Amino acid sequence: MDATAASAASPDPNSGPDLSLGRDPAVHADVGAGPEPRSSGRAQNAAGFETIAIHAGQEPDPTTGAVVPPLHLASTYAQDGVGGLRGGFEYSRSSNPTRAVLETCLTALEGGRAALAMSSGMAATDTVLRAVCRPGDHIVIPADAYGGTYRLVARVLSQWNVEHTAVDLADAEATRAAIRPGVTRLVWCETPTNPMLTIADIGALATLAHDAGALLAVDNTFASPYLQQPLSLGADVVVHSTTKYLGGHSDIVGGAIITADPDLAERLRFLQNAAGAVPGPFDCWLLLRGIRTLPVRMDRHCANARHVATHLAAHPAVETVRYPGMPGHPGYPVAVKQMRDFGGMVSFTLSGGHAAALELCARTRLFTLAESLGGVESLIEHPASMTHASVADSPLAVPANLVRLSVGIENADDLADDLRQALDGLSTAFPSKAADTTTASRAGSS
Ligand SMILES: *Cc1c(COP(=O)(O)O)cnc(C)c1O
Secondary structure (H helix, E strand, O other): OOOOHHHHHOOOOOOOOEOOOOOOHHHHHOOOOOOOOOOOOOOOOEOOHHHHHHHOOOOOOOOOOOOOOOOOOOOEOOEOOOOOEOOOOOEOOOOOHHHHHHHHHHHHHHOOOEEEEEOOHHHHHHHHHHHHOOOOOEEEEEOOOOHHHHHHHHHHHHHHOOEEEEEOOOOHHHHHHHOOOOOEEEEEEEOOOOOOOOOOOHHHHHHHHHHOOOEEEEEOOOOHHHHOOHHHHOOOEEEEEOOOOOOOOOOOOOEEEEEOOHHHHHHHHHHHHHHOOOOOHHHHHHHHHHHHOHHHHHHHHHHHHHHHHHHHHOOOOEEEEEOOOOOOOOOHHHHHHHOOOOOOEEEEEEOOHHHHHHHHHHHOOOOEEOOOOOOOOOEEEOOOOOOOHHHOOOOOOOOOOEEEEEOOOOOHHHHHHHHHHHHHOOOOOOOOOHHHHHHHHHHHOO
16 A cells, blocks of 8 residues: 655656646636536546655645645635635635545545545534434444544434444454444444554455445544555545544644545535534644654654563563554454555553553653644553543443553654663552562652
């Protein structure tokens, strides 16, 4: 799935690879203006991912030559006579030029035909669920779905009589059994999952879903389009919390939906405007800025996560490490098949149980104790009491001794050292030996 080869051959993007969208003013003009699907950014002779991230939809401004797309704050647009829209823009909930540039770029990054920028990942998820499901329908969700997705399905959609079954999507037989042909409208997939980093086979799930007349949606937040492109593997629609890796700097909340299905694109576009959960122009602008460095950030996230996972696995206070790039991970073969690299998220359990997990989260100095992920800075959190508190008493509850890391792009040795000092000093490293190891090592730390 690596499509980088074309970029080196054509340093001048105007004469080289096809960035499709945004180059042709006619195409650009209708971006965001209606349900018309846009052409794919991955036609033959398509540009490499790194080139797309910087150039798709982002020609120098025709009036000033500015190399960065302008930030259009206007909420409304002058018309040349009634209905005479210049460039298709009418009112910024329906479409906005800065958002249109972002949507063009997102379309190209996932190899889709249309993208919708949304105000949050949950708004994106909600829009897909409501575009696809009607009362009486059934959906299948991952047994360790993002907590907010589970909450939306279990506590909001259920009120509109949409039923769900939570299943381990890595288990093909269990998934097949959970799908009700003709009633299941959607299979919702996350891979890698949050926080257990389970891997599901996107191509196999697409076949299962399609055979039963259902669509496959993939929440691609943890991988980002740089590492994994679900549409090319058979998925019908991709969702992102752009708050995470796509934004990359922990300074916006946003979401995105990308699809290659023109009919679905039309229904999604209608809901985006009808319900109105759109991002503001400045958030779109910041997201475009983040996306330009996505490939280089992801390369470093992956390298650092690998380094950290290796060090954690060697530490006696750590029970198990969950990282899809480790050959011992049950999803490793599938991850190798469908991902470019294994991502920046690492989860692990502590031999010392719940107390050790809480203590560790308070002992790191470089890893900041906070929710969220995907930013340049490293974060640590305790899913059972933080991000996954909303699934505490449900079938989706996570182990109490689990700690999740979002490994940032700092110096890899600094990150490994920080975790080592935090683990070395645990007073509760081992359930039985806790009392004796403790006093000695705690005495040395401040
Ligand atoms: C954060 C997250 C979401 C929700 O996104 P928001 O931008 O916080 O609304 C959905 N799915 C996954 C996998 C996430 O990590």
